Amino acid sequence: MSDVRVGQVQRLRDITAEQLAAYPSRAIGVLGVAGGNGLDLINPESTDVVYGYDINADYLAACEARYRDGLGHRLHLVETSIDRSVTIERVDLLIANLIIEYVGAEEFAAFAAANAGSIGVLSCVIQRNDAAGFVSSTDYASSFDALASVSSDIDPETLDSVMSDAGFAVLGRCEYPLPNGKTLIRQDFRAT
Numbered sequence: 001m002s003d004v005r006v007g008q009v010q011r012l013r014d015i016t017a018e019q020l021a022a023y024p025s026r027a028i029g030v031l032g033v034a035g036g037n038g039l040d041l042i043n044p045e046s047t048d049v050v051y052g053y054d055i056n057a058d059y060l061a062a063c064e065a066r067y068r069d070g071l072g073h074r075l076h077l078v079e080t081s082i083d084r085s086v087t088i089e090r091v092d093l094l095i096a097n098l099i100i101e102y103v104g105a106e107e108f109a110a111f112a113a114a115n116a117g118s119i120g121v122l123s124c125v126i127q128r129n130d131a132a133g134f135v136s137s138t139d140y141a142s143s144f145d146a147l148a149s150v151s152s153d154i155d156p157e158t159l160d161s162v163m164s165d166a167g168f169a170v171l172g173r174c175e176y177p178l179p180n181g182k183t184l185i186r187q188d189f190r191a192t
């Protein structure tokens with residue numbers, strides 16, 4: 001993996017640490033969990049259950065191999081496509097880092113609305129391309145095989161708007177510039 005991509009993985013891991021610290025939770029869900037970047041930051045002593053959702057069974061198998069020992073019976077990995085038809089288990093914190101690009105803002109908001117009663121805080125990370133026309137060959141997010149979905153940039157204002165329409169209040173936003181002309185944007189929401 002290139003240095004730039006490793007840096008993006010590390011940055012996302014750092015953001016996951018911030019999400020977990022901001023909202024101490026006994027039940028945690030991760031949408032687009034992939035190989036489980038950051039799951040090692042979850043303290044098993046203070047956590048009852050961790051749900052990881054992904055469309056790709058191979059990524060879930062890697063996640064299982066890496067984190068079953070550390071999280072034990074708390075870890076539940078679910079192979080599914082995230083869309084409005086999915087029902088998730090109740091969680092205090094639902095993390096959705098670099099998955100909305102694959103699902104689409106409207107469909108993601110419909111998913112959130114359908115599951116509003118099961119979500120305490122929803123903390124999302126999207127990626128903004130600040131260098132117009134620049135396609136990075138070292139982009140961590142676009143390196144994933146999303147099995148049929150295509151990744152496309154999400155506008156943070158649009159996400160706020162569709163989430164508001166879905167009944168979620170904005171809790172805050174943070175920006176994290178990357179060295180490859182992109183910026184990771186974290187947006188947190190709570191069901192109203």
Ligand SMILES: C[S@@+](CC[C@H](N)C(=O)[O-])C[C@H]1O[C@@H](n2cnc3c(N)ncnc32)[C@H](O)[C@@H]1O
Nearest residue numbers: 032034037054055056081082097098102141146
């Ligand atoms: C960029 S990766 C996520 C990175 C990870 N969250 C992290 O923090 O490092 C995107 C993940 O979303 C998954 N994915 C894409 N479309 C999906 C969908 N419709 N439903 C569920 N998972 C999906 C992909 O298989 C991939 O594992």
